[in-house]
Amino acid sequence: MQELLALRGTTMRRSLVFAVLVLACSESLSPEYIIAPGHNLVGRWTSADTVWATGLVLVATPDSTTFSTGCWTARFGPVRLSDSLTFRETGVVTQAVGLTYLRVGDPYTIAGRALGDSLLLMQGVQRVLRLGSPRKIFCNA
Secondary structure: OHHHHHHHHHHHHHHHHHHHHHHHHHHHOOOOOEOOOOOEOEEEEEOOOOOOOOOOEEEEOOOOEEEEOOOEEEEEOOOEOOOOOEEEEEEEEEEEOOOOOOOOOOEEEEEEEEEOOEEEEEEOEEEEEEEOOOOOOOOOO
């Protein structure tokens, strides 16, 4: 009888340790991207031409968003998606080098729409950013 109780105790402890590990690991894992109405945009998107200064990179976390090229960077608060998966946020330019009309401290507005795992930016000219990390970008000015 004592052996049976000892075996149950060991099994229960193992199950408890396993459950704690599963919960701890699931908390540390984050999805590659989040696109859902009413949620903050989360992920990393780049344009196809990311080796030149015209390449765009957008990195969004639940707390902040960075939008940049090789020549300038703008920072925003979290980007919240509307019910139609559109967004519009105004941030500030935090870095500007080379031949650019932007200066540090200038306001900068980003607007677009989430389309599957891509973003359509509507910044005068429409640009599509695809999910993924960029190759090295630089300012050619």
